[in-house]
Amino acid sequence: MVNHFSLLWLTKISFTPLFLPCVAHFRIAVNSHSTARSTPPPATTTTAPLSWRDIVWLGAIVVIGINLRPLLTSISPLMTTIRSATGLSFYGASLLTSLPVVAMGLGAFGAAALTRTLGETRGVALGLLAIALACAARWAAASGSALLLTAALAGVGVAAVQALLPAVMKQRFHAHVPLAMGVFSASIMGGGGLGASLSPWVSVVAGSWHAGLAVWAIPAVIALACWLGLNRRPSAERHIHADAPQSHALDTPAPALWRKPRAWTLGLFFGIVNGGYTSLVAWLPAFYQQRGVSVADSGSLLAGMTAFQAAAALLLPLAAASFRDRRPWLVLGLCAQLTGLLGLIFCPDTASWLWIGVAGAGLGGTFSLTLVTAMDHSANHRVAGKLVAFTQGVGFVVAALAPMIAGMVRGWSGGFVGAWMMLAASVVVMIGVSLLFSPRSYHEWH
Numbered sequence: 001m002v003n004h005f006s007l008l009w010l011t012k013i014s015f016t017p018l019f020l021p022c023v024a025h026f027r028i029a030v031n032s033h034s035t036a037r038s039t040p041p042p043a044t045t046t047t048a049p050l051s052w053r054d055i056v057w058l059g060a061i062v063v064i065g066i067n068l069r070p071l072l073t074s075i076s077p078l079m080t081t082i083r084s085a086t087g088l089s090f091y092g093a094s095l096l097t098s099l100p101v102v103a104m105g106l107g108a109f110g111a112a113a114l115t116r117t118l119g120e121t122r123g124v125a126l127g128l129l130a131i132a133l134a135c136a137a138r139w140a141a142a143s144g145s146a147l148l149l150t151a152a153l154a155g156v157g158v159a160a161v162q163a164l165l166p167a168v169m170k171q172r173f174h175a176h177v178p179l180a181m182g183v184f185s186a187s188i189m190g191g192g193g194l195g196a197s198l199s200p201w202v203s204v205v206a207g208s209w210h211a212g213l214a215v216w217a218i219p220a221v222i223a224l225a226c227w228l229g230l231n232r233r234p235s236a237e238r239h240i241h242a243d244a245p246q247s248h249a250l251d252t253p254a255p256a257l258w259r260k261p262r263a264w265t266l267g268l269f270f271g272i273v274n275g276g277y278t279s280l281v282a283w284l285p286a287f288y289q290q291r292g293v294s295v296a297d298s299g300s301l302l303a304g305m306t307a308f309q310a311a312a313a314l315l316l317p318l319a320a321a322s323f324r325d326r327r328p329w330l331v332l333g334l335c336a337q338l339t340g341l342l343g344l345i346f347c348p349d350t351a352s353w354l355w356i357g358v359a360g361a362g363l364g365g366t367f368s369l370t371l372v373t374a375m376d377h378s379a380n381h382r383v384a385g386k387l388v389a390f391t392q393g394v395g396f397v398v399a400a401l402a403p404m405i406a407g408m409v410r411g412w413s414g415g416f417v418g419a420w421m422m423l424a425a426s427v428v429v430m431i432g433v434s435l436l437f438s439p440r441s442y443h444e445w446h
Helices: 004-019 021-035 052-068 076-086 090-108 111-117 120-137 144-172 177-206 209-214 217-230 234-240 254-259 261-290 295-320 327-346 352-376 381-413 417-434
Strands: none
Touching (some): 052 120, 052 217, 076 090, 076 209, 076 261, 076 295, 090 144, 111 120, 120 209, 120 217, 144 177, 144 352, 177 295, 254 381, 261 295, 261 417, 295 327, 295 352, 327 352, 381 417
């Protein structure tokens, strides 16, 4: 179906847009003048050019984002080998994917306390350190329980980075939030593609599946060094903690989010939509293996899906950057995801790359644009960061349940079509939910 050269090419193109964000952003900024008469631009969008320091920061964000998904996607192609070596059951093996996602969700709820105690800069650094240590420990992990411990540790590290870095980006790129969030999300998805494509290759070259998992400690250490170097000045931490203009609306305390229907709506929306991602990461290779596709080619399909995710995660927020109302673009992303799922249900063997690519594009674009929408709800970077952390906290816990439910549906039915139908139905419901995110409601949720 596909060889590894085409796979590497697909993974490469997922990063190509990351080196052209300024060009795309400037084009959109120019075009925004033509729409300004009918649609007022959001507070987070402007035509101000990026400085060289901004570009350096975007580069660091890419390096960091690459490290947030290989701990998930590197497992799936090597699952058969790992199960044989460790004796993990199918349920235990599914936890290698679900447990980090649960840790991402639960860890996000501690972001506010981590910010108060250490600050965003040190919190992100500790998250990267946890990822590096977890991946390095997989070199010596000889049992299923040891692998599960590394999965939990890595998940907590990812939670810290994902929960704290958006607040930094909100302040650092207050005029270019869609661009920054798009670059961050695209690098996350691109890193997932690298994990699915490079880990099997490394395991073959090194002659050990441990190496295929542990190799991801190297980019985590590089990201940590870049982050510490970028924030080496003592003033950096104070800059991140700078107070924004104060008002009652902007001082909403983090615990109050538990009582806000909009915060729960964003969290559930984010979680149900990303349940499609966690389900496909866990079961897409098995689905096609059941249909006669080889292990290598099924892993290639997963890596290809993440390539389309990365491109859409960058491009959809940029396309929506000139519009205050994000809802049409959210619906576009959800419709793409629905189209891909319907293709997997009704004609999975015909144009399989098309269905997987369209579904991946919908997943990636909706992921990043949902976080942008959450950040739109407040001009204060701390309040926006708390809302994004809460959204991810609820969302990742919900998303972690999806692959387990899909696995149970597969066990009952003997196939994955029922699971894909479940995901398609949830996307239809989320299209309706997305219509609630009117810009007029941004200041009413406090």
